[in-house]
Amino acid sequence: MKKNIAIITGASSGMGMEFAFQIDCLFTKLDEIWLIARREERLIELSKLLETKTKIIPMDVSNKEQVEDFYTLLNKEQPKLRMLINCAGYGLMGKVEDIPIEEQLGMVDVNVRALTNITYACLPYLTKNARIIQLASAAAFLPQKNFAVYAAGKSYVLSFSRALEEELKPKHIYVTAVCPGPVDTAFFDKADTYGHSLLLKEKxxxxxxxxxxKALHDSYKKKQVSVCSPLMQAFMLVTKILPHRFIFFVMRFLK
Ligand SMILES: NC(=O)c1ccc[n+]([C@@H]2O[C@H](COP(=O)([O-])OP(=O)(O)OC[C@H]3O[C@@H](n4cnc5c(N)ncnc54)[C@H](OP(=O)(O)O)[C@@H]3O)[C@@H](O)[C@H]2O)c1
Structure with a gap:
């Protein structure tokens, strides 16, 4: 019999891991949660803490051969996919001229290309009323100096997710782009390699x-965009109504 499953990329840390815990508690009718990330040992540790059965898929989502294997696995298992959550991603702060180009293209590969590829691979298996949750960022709302490639990539994720939802709505499949500001995860261990985040981040x-x-609640409510804190909701509004050149000017004074 076909299994009811949820798939989470970036499940070895931060928000991906947190999605695994919360889904495990909320969706008791799932047969399996498929956990994807490169660090297999962390996925194994996570799976021991979950009630739901898991399938551990150690994979670099930007590796062509490994993603082809993922397509093959889906084709073999023919799951009933209830939920896809794309959390795999990373960001690097710093000026474009100061970050090695391979690193910047790596961000595009993981945050943009891989997210698109994994989403495409999963489309045939999504059931009626299934949900897709894509981790974008509040960085998607506005071009950001010293975070240029990351912010541009997250704008793509937001735009892609909203358009995809319009395409999938007739099939009763709903997509939510999650756009948080700074979140307390391991993200900043890597992000600050070449530059420094604003001190405002801490606050x-x-x-x-x-x-x-909030993301799971908004996804349940079929919202296209999930923004957690009132501050980031205000930021989103400001980026919609004020000229971006004016916001850039104000942001020059923020530490
Ligand atoms: N933290 C923030 O402030 C913040 C704010 C807005 C949006 N976001 C977005 O939220 C998402 C989750 O970030 P997080 O804060 O939870 O950071 P995190 O704790 O660093 O987690 C990132 C996850 O992505 C996985 N990953 C990275 N590259 C991968 C690759 N090539 N293949 C497979 N998995 C990969 C990592 O697993 P492995 O290393 O084991 O592969 C890890 O599980 C990201 O898309 C990030 O851009 C974060």
Whole structure:
């Protein structure tokens, strides 16, 4: 019999791991949660903490051969996919001229190309009323100096997710783009390799638990965009109504 499953990429850490915990508690009718990331040992540790059966898929989502194997696995298993959550991603702060080009293209490969590829691979298996949750970012709302490639990639994720939802709505499949500001995860260990985040980050940071709870609630409500904190909701509004050149000017004074 076909299994009811959820798939989570980036499940070895941060928000992906938190989604696994919350889905495990909320969706008791799932047969399996498929956990994807490169660090297999962390996925194994996570799976021991979950009630739901898991399938551990150690995979680099930007590796062509490994993603082809993922297509093959889906084709073999023919699952009933209830939920796809794309969390795999990373960001690097710093000026475009200061970050090695391979690193910047790596961000595009994981945050943009791989997310598109994994989503495409999963489309045939999504059931009626299935949900897709895509981790974008509040960085998607506005071009950001010293975070240029990351912000541009997240704008893609937001735009892609909203368009995809319009395409999938007739099939009763709903897509939510999650756009948090800074979240307390391992993200910044890597992000600060070539530059530094704004000090403001510390004051605006929220927990992964809170972002995920809101994302699952908004996904249930069929919302296209999930923004966790009132501050980031205000930021989204400001980027919609004020000229971006004016916001850039104000942001020059933020530390
Ligand atoms: N933290 C924030 O402030 C923040 C804010 C807005 C949006 N986001 C977005 O939220 C998502 C989750 O980030 P997080 O904060 O939870 O960071 P995190 O704790 O660093 O988790 C990132 C996850 O992505 C996985 N990953 C990275 N590259 C991968 C690859 N090539 N193949 C497979 N998996 C890969 C990592 O697993 P492995 O290393 O084991 O592969 C890890 O599980 C990202 O898309 C990030 O851009 C984060």
């Amino acid at each position: 605006t940071m929220v927990s992964a638990d809170r972002v995920v709870k």
